[in-house]
Amino acid sequence: MTEAVWEEFPQIFKIDECETLQSEVLKNRTLIIAANRAPVTLVKNEDGEIEFQRGGGGLVTALLGLARYVNARWIGCSITEEDRQWREGVIPLENDEGEILVSFVSPDEESYTDYYNVIANPLLWFLQHSMWDFVRTPTFDARTWKAWHEGYVKVNRLFAEAIVRQIEAADKPPLVMLQDYHLYLVPRFIRETLGERKPYTLTHFVHIPWPGSEDWGMVPPAMRQAILQGLCSNDLLGFQTREDALNFIRTCESHLPDTEVNFTKGVITFHGHDTHVRDFPISIDVEALRELAATDEVAEYRRHFIERYGDRKLIVRVDRTEPSKNIVRGFAALNEMLELYPEHCGEVQFLALLVPSRMEVGEYQNYLDEIMAAAGRVNALHGDSTWEPVRVLVGEDYPRAVAAMQLYDILLVNSIADGMNLVAKEGPTVNLKDGVVILSERTGARQQLAPGALVISPCDIYATAEAMHRALIMPAEERRKRAEFLRRAVEAEDISVWLCWQLKTLAELGL
Ligand code: G6P
Numbered sequence: 001m002t003e004a005v006w007e008e009f010p011q012i013f014k015i016d017e018c019e020t021l022q023s024e025v026l027k028n029r030t031l032i033i034a035a036n037r038a039p040v041t042l043v044k045n046e047d048g049e050i051e052f053q054r055g056g057g058g059l060v061t062a063l064l065g066l067a068r069y070v071n072a073r074w075i076g077c078s079i080t081e082e083d084r085q086w087r088e089g090v091i092p093l094e095n096d097e098g099e100i101l102v103s104f105v106s107p108d109e110e111s112y113t114d115y116y117n118v119i120a121n122p123l124l125w126f127l128q129h130s131m132w133d134f135v136r137t138p139t140f141d142a143r144t145w146k147a148w149h150e151g152y153v154k155v156n157r158l159f160a161e162a163i164v165r166q167i168e169a170a171d172k173p174p175l176v177m178l179q180d181y182h183l184y185l186v187p188r189f190i191r192e193t194l195g196e197r198k199p200y201t202l203t204h205f206v207h208i209p210w211p212g213s214e215d216w217g218m219v220p221p222a223m224r225q226a227i228l229q230g231l232c233s234n235d236l237l238g239f240q241t242r243e244d245a246l247n248f249i250r251t252c253e254s255h256l257p258d259t260e261v262n263f264t265k266g267v268i269t270f271h272g273h274d275t276h277v278r279d280f281p282i283s284i285d286v287e288a289l290r291e292l293a294a295t296d297e298v299a300e301y302r303r304h305f306i307e308r309y310g311d312r313k314l315i316v317r318v319d320r321t322e323p324s325k326n327i328v329r330g331f332a333a334l335n336e337m338l339e340l341y342p343e344h345c346g347e348v349q350f351l352a353l354l355v356p357s358r359m360e361v362g363e364y365q366n367y368l369d370e371i372m373a374a375a376g377r378v379n380a381l382h383g384d385s386t387w388e389p390v391r392v393l394v395g396e397d398y399p400r401a402v403a404a405m406q407l408y409d410i411l412l413v414n415s416i417a418d419g420m421n422l423v424a425k426e427g428p429t430v431n432l433k434d435g436v437v438i439l440s441e442r443t444g445a446r447q448q449l450a451p452g453a454l455v456i457s458p459c460d461i462y463a464t465a466e467a468m469h470r471a472l473i474m475p476a477e478e479r480r481k482r483a484e485f486l487r488r489a490v491e492a493e494d495i496s497v498w499l500c501w502q503l504k505t506l507a508e509l510g511l
Contacts, residue, residue, distance in 0.1 A: 012493055018500045025503040026070040030170035033063050034159055034186065035179035036116070038076025038102055040091055042083050050082055052091060056398060057422075061285045062495040063177070067098040071172070075162045077112065077155070078104035103166070105158045114151020117360050118144065120182045126363070127215060128181065128208045129324040129417040130442075140220055148223060153185060156230075160189030167200050175506070178204040178234070185226060187233035191273075201511045203236040203502065207282065208419040209444070210244040213254040221255075228256040232270040235511045238280040238502060240419045240444035245279045276509055280501045281448060284425045286494045293402050293430040301403035305351075312349040313472055316408035318401045318423045320357035321394070323367045326414045326440070326458050327352065331374040331390060333414070333464035338382050338389065341469045345382060348472065350390045353401045368394075402426075408435040410471045413443060416458050420444035424453070428486035434479040436471035437486060438464065448493065452485030 013021070039060045040052045054060065066072055078084040088103040107115065123144070126132050138144075163186065167174045178186055187202045194200070216224055231237055232252065239245040245266065252268050253261045260269040266277045292298060305314075315334065319325040334350050352375070358364045375390040382389050393400070405411065411427040424437060424445040439446055439453035446455060454467040 012497050013500045015496075018496050021500050021503050021507070022066060023069045025507050026066065026175070028172050029070060030166075030172045030174045031066055031070045031072040032075070032163055032166050032170075032174050032176045033072065033179070034075040034163055034176065034183060035059075036077050036120070036182035038078075038083070038104060039064055039074050039100070040102060041079050042086050043080055044082060050086070059179075059282070059495070061288060062499050064093055064100060065097065065496075066499070067093055067100045071170075072098070073101040073103065073166050075103045075105060075159060075166070077116075078106045103162055105155070105162050107155045107158055111151050111154050113360075114147035115155040115182070116151075117358075118147035119152040121358050121361055122363050124181045124184075125208065125324075127219065128211055130209075130211055130215070131323055131416060132215075132218070134218065138218075140223075153226075156183060156185035157189055159183055160186045160193065163190055164193050167194060167198060170200075173199045173201070175201050176203065177502075178202065180205070180207045185230040188226075188230040191233045201236070201506065202234045203238065203506070204231060204234045205238040205280065205282075205502070206231075206244070206248075206419075207240065209241075209417045209442075210239055210247045210251070211417075212247050213251040216251045216255055224255055225257075228252055229270065232256065232259070232268055232275045233273065234275050236502070236506060236509065237275050237277050239277070240279060240281055241447045242279045243447075244419075244444070245277045249277055276505070276511075278501075278505055280498050280505075281444060281493065282420050282422070282498045283490065283494045284422050284429065285496075286429055286491055289402070289426060289429055292399065293406060295399070297399045298403045298406070301400045302406055305403060305407055309349045309351075313344075313347060313409040314404070314407055315348055315350045315410040315412055315468065316353070316404045316427075317351075317412045318353045318405065318426075320355045321364060321368045321371060322357050323363060324416050324418065326416045327354070327367075327371050328374045329458065329461055329464070330412050330414050331371075331378050333412075333461045333468060334389065335378045335381060336461055336465035337468045338378075340465060344469070344472060345389075346387045348389065350378075351404055352390065352392045353397075353404055354392060354394050355396045356394060402430055406430050406432045409433055410468060411435055411437045412464075412468075413437065413445070414440045414456060414458050414464055415443050416440075418443040418445070424449060425490045428452075428483060429490050431483065434476070434483040436474060436479060436482060438467045438471065448489050449486055452482045452489065 037055060039055050042050050043053055045051050083104045084106045090099050090101050092099045123138060132138055163176060249261050249263055252259050268275045317330060338345055375392050378390050379388050405427045408431060413421055413424045415421055421443040424439055427437060437453040439449060439455050440458040441455050442458055456463045456467050
């Protein structure tokens with residue numbers, strides 16, 4: 001950690017520069033966004049009326065923001081029966097920021113289960129987060145292949161058909177922005193259907209890590225090649241980090257016959273088509289998060305935490321109940337820290353705020369059980385009638401999580417692998433205590449945040465315990481400098497920068 005690191009944070013795009021870019025690049029286009037999740041879900045309220053529930057998170061905000069400049073459509077999978085029946089319609093956006101046409105793709109239940117619960121999560125998710133245990137998993141049996149053909153391939157075709165319909169109906173050349181690992185086959189299906197019949201641009205952003213080519217070597221060739229050919233049908237392909245982008249190019253070099261790759265230029269040529277590969281680290285909507293942090297609801301939770309935990313130092317984590325988040329090793333690290341440095345007993349409080357996730361997938365159910373057992377173990381070993389070292393709060397309550405992030409002395413982000421990890425960016429943005437971030441070197445966030453964080457290797461429980469101790473005894477001045485670095489790093493590259501980089505790249509490449 002050198003002084004120079006703290007000095008400069010160039011604002012990568014000024015706000016007006018970003019706005020000009022968005023309106024310039026988009027003014028002669030039709031925008032088509034496709035993601036597994038639509039930006040809204042429809043539900044019936046108590047009076048039987050249909051209501052729109054807007055999805056949370058910066059991605060939805062940033063992409064919906066584009067509707068100000070352009071005729072925009074969003075295609076996603078239906079979740080509720082109301083989504084299914086509604087099928088398609090225009091949704092007005094908040095603050096008069098235009099409107100967006102939302103279309104739902106509605107596969108039958110079995111196809112959706114095969115696509116989402118068998119192939120996307122866990123198969124692809126586990127592969128891309130290095131969570132396979134090759135002695136036992138994965139297995140590709142008849143059930144897996146059925147799920148591939150009748151689930152993943154089928155739902156990707158449904159998406160492609162819906163997008164093709166929108167491309168055909170568009171009056172200006174469409175820009176299609178595909179999101180994530182659910183839709184790897186879609187670009188190829190679009191090109192096969194439309195060929196050169198109409199001008200359009202395909203971009204795809206992969207939000208999760210892209211592991212090395214050896215891991216992809218364990219996927220049967222037919223599946224692997226379909227995925228790589230799908231992604232190499234895009235014009236611009238984005239990853240979270242430079243390493244993910246390089247890993248992708250290497251994977252194509254090793255596993256996609258007839259491909260030419262150029263590492264320096266970041267171009268893959270497959271069957272005469274160029275795919276430009278870049279990294280665009282995603283971020284958060286800093287302004288919206290700070291607005292939420294300033295609400296009474298968050299203040300109320302903050303008061304409650306302060307009352308309940310008093311002067312104890314808070315170690316906080318905020319995660320989905322997700323095996324890749326490495327929650328069990330996080331508790332083991334606390335246990336080790338208390339054994340190595342018993343002076344912290346009674347002085348710290350570990351607060352784990354966990355949102356249940358993908359509970360239809362067996363691995364996720366088991367993991368929640370393991371989390372609760374691991375927390376119980378630490379409490380049994382170190383707690384007494386006046387102190388319970390670990391508190392696990394399960395449930396979706398974002399304002400409560402924001403309050404906890406305002407108060408942490410330590411934020412623990414020890415993921416086994418993580419495309420970005422937005423908690424590592426949210427925490428320093430709202431934290432009020434110059435808290436220290438302990439960050440896994442296997443998160444995408446480490447590319448930008450490493451100099452301000454205490455970086456650990458996620459399986460190294462001892463190093464994580466030592467990092468906790470170091471953070472607890474860290475001099476105030478070092479804490480302040482680190483917290484400031486993290487805050488300014490996130491402010492300089494927020495979610496609008498993620499979007500602007502992509503649009504700027506499209507403009508520079510003439511796509
Ligand atoms: C990750 C993925 C997203 C996904 C999200 C929540 O961030 O990159 O595509 O939407 O997790 O997962 P879920 O399965 O609930 O959509």
